[in-house]
Amino acid sequence: MSKVLSLSGVSAFYGQIQALKSVDIDVNEGEIVTLIGANGAGKSTLMMTICGNPRARTGSIIYRGEDITNLPMHEIARRQIAQSPEGRRIFPRMSVEENLMMGSQVVKFADYDQQLGLMLELFPRLKERFGQRAGTMSGGEQQMLAIARALMSKPKLLMLDEPSLGLAPLIVKQIFSAIRKLNQEMGLTVLLVEQNAFQALRLAHRGYVLVNGAITMQGPGAELLARPEIRAAYLEGGH
Amino acid sequence: MAARLNANIKDAGSAGLLAFAIFAPFLGLRLHGTTNGLILGYRPELLAIAVALTIAARFLVLTYQARRVHAGRAAWRADKIARSGKFVAPILLICAALMPLIPGIANFYIDLGVLVMTYVMLGWGLNIVVGLAGLLDLGYVAFYAVGAYAFALMAQDFHLGFWECLPLAGIAAAVWGMILGFPVLRLRGDYLAIVTLAFGEIIRLVITNWVSLTGGPNGIYDIPHPSFFGLTFNLEGGPGTFSGFFGLDPDPKQQTTYLYYIIFALALLTNWVTLRLRKLPLGRAWEALREDEIACRSLGINLRNTKLSAFAIGAMFAGFAGCFFATRQAFISPDSFTFIESATVLAIVVLGGVGSQLGVALAALVMIGVPALLQDLSIYRMLFFGIALVVMMVIRPRGFVSTRTPSIALGKRRAISGEMVSEGHG
Ligand SMILES: Nc1ncnc2c1ncn2[C@@H]1O[C@H](COP(=O)(O)OP(=O)(O)O)[C@@H](O)[C@H]1O
Ligand SMILES: [Mg+2]
Numbered sequence: 001m002s003k004v005l006s007l008s009g010v011s012a013f014y015g016q017i018q019a020l021k022s023v024d025i026d027v028n029e030g031e032i033v034t035l036i037g038a039n040g041a042g043k044s045t046l047m048m049t050i051c052g053n054p055r056a057r058t059g060s061i062i063y064r065g066e067d068i069t070n071l072p073m074h075e076i077a078r079r080q081i082a083q084s085p086e087g088r089r090i091f092p093r094m095s096v097e098e099n100l101m102m103g104s105q106v107v108k109f110a111d112y113d114q115q116l117g118l119m120l121e122l123f124p125r126l127k128e129r130f131g132q133r134a135g136t137m138s139g140g141e142q143q144m145l146a147i148a149r150a151l152m153s154k155p156k157l158l159m160l161d162e163p164s165l166g167l168a169p170l171i172v173k174q175i176f177s178a179i180r181k182l183n184q185e186m187g188l189t190v191l192l193v194e195q196n197a198f199q200a201l202r203l204a205h206r207g208y209v210l211v212n213g214a215i216t217m218q219g220p221g222a223e224l225l226a227r228p229e230i231r232a233a234y235l236e237g238g239h
Numbered sequence: 240m241a242a243r244l245n246a247n248i249k250d251a252g253s254a255g256l257l258a259f260a261i262f263a264p265f266l267g268l269r270l271h272g273t274t275n276g277l278i279l280g281y282r283p284e285l286l287a288i289a290v291a292l293t294i295a296a297r298f299l300v301l302t303y304q305a306r307r308v309h310a311g312r313a314a315w316r317a318d319k320i321a322r323s324g325k326f327v328a329p330i331l332l333i334c335a336a337l338m339p340l341i342p343g344i345a346n347f348y349i350d351l352g353v354l355v356m357t358y359v360m361l362g363w364g365l366n367i368v369v370g371l372a373g374l375l376d377l378g379y380v381a382f383y384a385v386g387a388y389a390f391a392l393m394a395q396d397f398h399l400g401f402w403e404c405l406p407l408a409g410i411a412a413a414v415w416g417m418i419l420g421f422p423v424l425r426l427r428g429d430y431l432a433i434v435t436l437a438f439g440e441i442i443r444l445v446i447t448n449w450v451s452l453t454g455g456p457n458g459i460y461d462i463p464h465p466s467f468f469g470l471t472f473n474l475e476g477g478p479g480t481f482s483g484f485f486g487l488d489p490d491p492k493q494q495t496t497y498l499y500y501i502i503f504a505l506a507l508l509t510n511w512v513t514l515r516l517r518k519l520p521l522g523r524a525w526e527a528l529r530e531d532e533i534a535c536r537s538l539g540i541n542l543r544n545t546k547l548s549a550f551a552i553g554a555m556f557a558g559f560a561g562c563f564f565a566t567r568q569a570f571i572s573p574d575s576f577t578f579i580e581s582a583t584v585l586a587i588v589v590l591g592g593v594g595s596q597l598g599v600a601l602a603a604l605v606m607i608g609v610p611a612l613l614q615d616l617s618i619y620r621m622l623f624f625g626i627a628l629v630v631m632m633v634i635r636p637r638g639f640v641s642t643r644t645p646s647i648a649l650g651k652r653r654a655i656s657g658e659m660v661s662e663g664h665g
Binding site: 051053073074075076077078083084085089090091092093094098101102103105106149150153 | 520523524526527530531533534535536537538539540541542
């Protein structure tokens with residue numbers, strides 16, 4: 001299995017505050033890897049560091065054999081690393097279609113229509129809402145749009161930050177099953193940041209646990225799920 | 240229903256009390272100056288009128304609001320506006336195109352048309368920056384000034400005509416747009432507004448104080464008028480003039496009409512470019528930028544280039560308009576480029592409904608045309624302006640025309656009122 005993404009010794013700071021402490025993470029081709037941790041652990045920071053903001057102060061980030069540690073953000077995104085940042089961040093006053101067009105705006109490839117068809121098949125709800133303003137859709141639909149938009153660039157790696165945030169359990173299920181489908185049918189590699197540890201670990205092949213900016217545990221999803229300390233910290237008594 | 244009526248009456252009553260407290264010293268009392276000093280007079284009737292008006296207005300607003308906010312209604316109204324826009328826009332366009340040709344129309348009205356059209360163009364130009372890209376620019380007049388001075392100086396020093404200078408003035412302004420753009424790339428919202436405001440002032444102060452280049456406060460005189468395929472306009476007629484060539488009686492209207500059509504064409508160009516750009520990736524990136532910067536970055540948009548291009552293209556149109564302004568006035572000085580110009584243009588954009596082309600044109604007509612027609616009432620101009628702003632905020636908080644039709648749509652377009660759409664954050 002070839003490595004799609006490999007972080008070694010990555011640390012990141014917000015001013016004086018260290019948000020990531022020498023993080024090592026590997027994501028292999030065709031894997032779903034999840035990163036779980038409590039609120040404020042640094043999950044979003046880790047994802048954003050891969051995207052180039054904040055920059056890694058130490059360590060290196062290798063994407064498919066290329067060192068992307070010091071590339072500008074838009075250059076990183078142009079290497080078909082799709083990111084769906086925390087909080088959906090769709091373009092509310094633009095239509096669903098325009099949102100999707102934005103997704104493939106920079107990463108140019110010939111078969112926009114094919115990719116669009118694929119996305120509308122994956123999320124039929126978006127088809128119904130195609131001409132509607134994105135801001136008027138429900139939270140679940142907006143999350144679907146955020147994922148579809150990220151996928152419009154036909155990425156090699158999809159990074160999702162808390163896609164389940166604020167959604168009803170049924171919708172979360174739909175979204176997670178769409179992620180599984182993407183992974184199984186198209187071989188998409190996924191890095192999934194989640195607070196919803198139970199769902200995420202069940203979905204993922206492997207998981208990492210982030211505590212205060214450092215990786216404390218790692219292993220196959222099912223194995224992590226079985227560990228008592230994980231159960232105590234993330235599964236019972238809220239997450 | 241009765242309960243609501245009761246509540247409304249109570250609310251209106253307390254508004255009346257407030258009005259009484261505010262107006263009592265302003266309207267209720269009056270100082271008369273006499274040779275013996277000041278004497279205090281009373282004007283209870285004026286005070287009563289003000290309070291009564293306040294109560295009535297508050298009551299009406301409340302009753303009206305109660306009927307409003309209904310989501311279905313808002314969508315219906317948005318749809319109606321969008322549809323009526325389809326008719327209103329062409330009608331306005333035809334009226335604007337034919338206006339100077341109305342037989343017997345006074346020169347004054349054509350000249351007023353030129354003024355209004357200049358602001359329509361400025362409004363559309365600023366709309367690119369504020370409406371599409373969402374960058375709040377309070378120093379737009381700076382680029383207007385750059386365009387005007389670029390032309391004036393080139394005409395003065397190199398004896399170039401309007402048509403040669405028009406593109407150069409646009410380019411000069413675009414370059415300054417980028418120069419301003421660089422330092423403010425990382426700023427947003429209020430901070431951006433403050434810095435652009437300062438930039439507008441800096442340009443004006445530089446023009447005022449760089450006397451050797453710009454003539455300082457005295458301005459630049461004798462800026463040439465545009466020629467019509469080499470023909471000039473004057474009141475004597477004769478060979479080489481427009482009237483002489485076509486065998487017409489010289490009339491100041493000829494030149495005004497010509498100017499009118501120039502600015503009309505420039506304004507239409509601005510509009511056309513804006514509409515085109517909205518369908519192109521660059522325009523879509525601007526709109527996305529306005530909605531959410533973080534999302535843009537995650538999609539690989541180069542924020543620096545996108546913002547700079549918005550500043551540059553917006554500034555370019557201000558440069559064209561400035562060039563036109565200089566040729567029309569034949570005289571420019573720093574007094575023409577004060578902050579109030581930026582504020583007026585911004586008010587046009589905001590009143591028109593940020594991002595709406597038709598709304599901006601209507602707002603320019605109302606803001607510039609109506610006060611000029613009502614010159615007798617010009618002392619009340621600011622009062623009307625204030626009332627208009629307040630009324631707008633109450634009834635149409637997103638501007639006259641607060642809808643944005645998606646720039647692309649397959650099949651049925653659905654217009655959705657701005658009131659129903661949440662703001663982008665970030
Ligand atoms: N822009 C920022 N500036 C300063 N500190 C930040 C910023 N963003 C996040 N942090 C801090 O970094 C830590 C990690 O935050 P974050 O990555 O958002 O956590 P998570 O996504 O796991 O909830 C937190 O302590 C948070 O307060
Ligand atoms: Mg987070």
